[in-house]
Each structure stands twice: as structure tokens, then as C-alpha cells.
Amino acid sequence: MPVNFDLNALYALRALAEYGNFRIAAESICLSQSALSRRIEKLETALGIKLFDRTTRRVTLTLYGQTFAARSEQLLANFEEVMADSSKVSQDRTGLVTVATVPSAAYYFMPDVIRRFQARYPRVRVKIIDSSAGNVIEAVTSGQADFGICFSGNPPPGTEFLPLVEDVYVVACRHDHPLASRKGLTWQEFYQQDYVGLDKTAGNRNLLDSALGHVVPARPS
DNA sequence: ACCACCTTGATTAGCGCTTT
């Protein structure tokens, strides 16, 4: 059976029953006296019963009003208990966060990130999936991971890339190598050298091929 | 007569829904 009143009406009822005076009761729930009068009137109309006997001197609960006030008091108490529990749950977050990440990020960034996260949310567990860039994206799209950390690239449909950090590439060589004394290097110069690359499934390899693709054809695997 | 209190009419503001 639908009822055309809300919790505000019950709070109004509670206040008026407690104070027995429209002006004081209205003040206690931050309403004008006339607004409270209308609110009580609306509640009585919705219920189809008279809750209060009014004179210009006194406001008292009717017999029906006493019964209804007692029941609505139970309802409000239950509601307030539920709200208090909800508030407690929201402050006491628990659960599991799964992060798929490439090995370099897992090694360099994640330990500190996890340490700070655990300090803030001690009841939340963090699961790390340490894998190649391709597998990171696969873990995210399949729902295995909540989010992933990998190299930027062409995001597959249904995923979104947000930049976290910018990193630089460096060339690692022996002291006696001709490039050892150089401060910088172009992709063209780099391509003239023999170098050890990574497997094709590695995200770094894709980035490298993409960069070199702008100056020269990609090397065969 | 005066005061305190509740009710009522007029007006305004906020919100949600529908239409353009």
C-alpha cells in the first residue's frame, strides 16, 4: 500500500509529540512553525487519521497518535541504526584490488605505492599480476585485473590509457665503446649500431620498433 | 485588550520530468 509521506514527516511527528508545541518543535528540527503545521497536516491526510488534538493552547497526541508515534519511533530508531552501520562500513573499507603491471613498474614503483596504500587502507589486500605489456592489457580487458600499468600505446576498445609517469630510454654500452662519451643520441645514430633487443611480446620492444619506424624500417625479429 | 499560538492564503524556490 503506497503512503504519501516520508521520514521528514516522522521526524516532525516525533518533535511535536516530544515538545507539544508547534513553535518549539519546529525550531528543534530547523523548520518554520507554519511549515511544521503543514507537514503534520500532510501526514494526517496521508494516514487518514488525526494524530494530534490541537487547541490554541495545547497540542497532544490522540489515542491513534500515541500508537502511531510509538511505532514510528521504532522505525526511526532502526533507520538511524542502519545509517550508523553504513557509515561505519564506508569508513572501514575492505576488499581486494588486483593490479596487472609490467615487471619494471612492479620493481621500481609498486613497492612504495603499495606501502603507502596499505598505510591508508590497511584492510584492503593488493594482488599484483607481474607480466608482459600484452598480458597486462589482456588481464584488464578480461576483468582479471582492476587496472593495469604498462607502456602507452594504442588502447584496445573498452580500455582507457591515463599517463602516470614519463620515462627516458638510455643506451647501455662498454666504457671503450665509441658512443660511451656521447651525451645524447638520435634514433638514426642508434640504428647504425648493433644492439640487443627484447622479445616481440615485450612492451618495450613495441615502443622501440615504433620509434625506429619513424626513421628506418623495423628490424626483423 | 493584549498576548501567545495555530491555521491559512499568497508567493517563491528547488527539483524532476518531458519536450524541443
Next chain:
DNA sequence: AAAGCGCTAATCAAGGTGGT
């Protein structure tokens, strides 16, 4: 997205009633 519309609830101001 913006405009129009209806509903709801608020305030203000005035009126009615009863006690002192």
C-alpha cells in the same frame, strides 16, 4: 543542453481562537 511545466515544501503575513 535548454526551456517549459507541474509538484512539493518552504517562508511571510494576516486572521482566528483562547487564556490572562
